[in-house]
Amino acid sequence: MADVVLKNVSKRMGSSQVIDGFSLDVANGEFVTLLGPSGCGKTTLLRMIAGLETVDKGDVLVGGKRYNNLPVQQRNLAMVFQSYALFPHMTVAQNIRFGLSIHKAPAETIRRKLAWSLDMFGLSGLEDRLPRQISGGQRQRVALARALVLDPDVLLLDEPLSNLDAALRDTAMEELKRIHHQVGTTIIYVTHNQVEAMTMSQRIAVLSAGRLEQYDTPRAVYDSPATRFAASFIGSPAMNFLNGAVEVHGEDAGVMTPVGFVKLDKERFTSAKAMAGRSVTVGIRPQNIAYAEHHESKRYSDTTLSVSVELVETLGDRSLVVSRGENGTALRFLITRDIDIEPQEMVEVFLDGRRVHLFDPQTNANVFSF
C-alpha cells in the first residue's frame, strides 16, 4: 500500500493539452474517484500513473518514490481496464495466476492466492472456464481478482462498471466497497458516472478539460461545489443556473435574476453586502426548490417565485417539473409523486436561500469558497 501524489502533471497529445498542470494527493488506503465527462483526461491520468502514458511535465510519486520514468513492469500497481482485458486464450484460473507466475511466486503461494481470490470474488467453480464462457459481471470480478492477487500498492480502476447493466452495477458497487474495506488498498477509480463516484469514494476529484475543478468528499462536492462545472456535473437532475447581480434590500441580501430577487441566507449577509453590484451566476438544485403548496412552513430565507409549468417528467418516485419564470427563464424542480400539476398551470415555489450557490460568470468559481 502506498499514497499517490501528482505534482503539476501535464500531458500533450498531438496539438491538444490533455492534462494541464494537474495536482492531486491520494492518502494511503484511500478510495479516490476521478470524475469527469468523456474526453476530460481522466483515463489518460490513470494511464500516466500506471506508466502506460509518459508524463510530459510534473511528477508522479507513489509511496514517496518518483515514478515518472519507472517502467510499467516495475511499478507495483494493478489496473482494471474498461474492457477488462482478460486474456481470451487463458482460463479464469490462468488469468488470475498470470501476474503471480511472472513474479515467480512459489507454487504454494500461487495456489493459496488463487483459492483466496476465487472465494473472495465468488468465482469458485469457474476456474477452468474461458472468459468468453462467463458473464459480464463474472469477467469484471476476474479482472479485479487478477489485479488484487498481486498485492498492488495502488489499484487503478478504469470505468470497470460501465459495461454492466444497472442492477449488476449496484451489486458491483457494494462489492467494490466491501473489497476496499477488507483489503485496504489505495484505489484510484475513474468514471463519468456521478452515482458511482458518490457511492464509493472517500474523495472525488472532479475533472474538466484536463484540469482539476474540485477535490473533496462526495458530500462537500455536492453541498458546496467549487466551480460552476462541478455544480453542473454533480447532482441529478442538473442544477438550475440564473444570471444576475448581487443586491441588498434592507435586511436581505440576494441576487436580482430574470425570475425575480433570490434571497440568500442570513449567514452570508455580510459577505454578500460587500459584493453588492457584482454580477454572478446563481445556482440552485432542483431538490432545493419546493412546491409551495406542499411546503407548509416557509423559512425566512426562502424566496417565493411564481412560475408556469411547461412539462412534468415522471422519474418514478418523484417527478421533475420544467417550468418558466415570468420572462421565460427555465427553472426545474422536483415534486413528490402524489402531487398533481398540469402543464400551463401557474404555481408558486420556494427557493431555499441556504442552498443558493453563487458563481463568478468569468472564472466560474464559487464566490463564497476561497
Next chain:
Amino acid sequence: MSEAWQKVKRFKIHEVWPLLPAAVYLVGFLVIVGAYLVGLSLSFEKNGVTVFPTLRTVAAVVSNTEFRHALLDTALFVIVGTPLELAVGLFLALVLYQQFRFRNFVRSLFLVPLAVPALVTATLLFILFDYPGGHVNFLLTGKYAFFPAILHAPVNWRGSEVFALGISMIGKVWRDMPISMLILLSGLNAIDPELFDAARTMGAGLRTRIWRVVLPLMIPSMSAVILLRSIEMWKEFIFPFILAGKYPLLGTLIESMYNDWGNSNGASAVAAILVLCIVVTTLLFLSIMEFLRRKLVRT
C-alpha cells in the same frame, strides 16, 4: 427410413441453387481430374499396351533416384521455406503494427512484390546470379567501385544445388511475403491492445508479452500462413524451373517427366504423390500448432 424420407420431402431445389456452380466446379476439378490423375498413375504402358490397374508406375517412380532426390529437396524446400516465410511475415507485421510516420506508405511498398509477375522476379534473379557475368558475381569480385572484392573468381551459383534451390527459395519468399505479412497483420490488429497494457501492468516484459500473449493469440493466423504457404511451397514451380533447372523439385519433375520423357503415367504418379505429401504435412502442421497452443496457454 422415415426420417430420411422426411428429409427428401423437405428438399427444395431453390435452396441448393446457389450451391450449384460450386458443386459443378468441385466435380469438374476434384473428382474428374482427380480420378483421371489416379487412373493414369495406376496405369502402366509398355510396347503400346496399357495395363490397368497396376502399381508398376508408382513403383518405378518411387524407386527412381531422381524422384527420391526431388522429394527430399522439395521436403527441405518446404521445411525451410515455410518457417522462413512465416518469420519474415511476422517480423514485417510486428514492424508495421507500430505507429510511425508514412506507415501506410511503407505498407503499400511491401505489397509491390505481389504485383511483379513471378516470371519477372525469377528472371531478375537469374540475371543477378548469372555466371560468370551476373551482378552478384561482379559485386563480389570487386567489379563495382563501391564494394570491396570478396571473391577471387566468380561462382556458378545456379550450378550448385544448395545455391540454386536457395535462390529459388529466396525468390519465392520475397514474392509471397506480402501475403503472410497481411494475414499476420490482420491477426495482430484483431488483438485488443489493452491486453498488452494489462500484461505490462502485471509485470510482463516484452519477451513475456510476445511469448504468452501475442503468439498464442496469433496461432490462428500463423496456422493459416503455414497452411497456405506450405502448400504453395510444395507446389512451387516457376522459381526452380527458371533458377534450378538441373535440380528439380517435385513440381518441376512433373513437367520434365511429361515434356522431356513423354511419360504421362510417371508424371501423374509424381503429381499424386505430391498431393499426398501436401495432405500429410498439412495435417502434421495442424496438429503441431494445436499442441503448441495448449503448451503456450499453460501458466
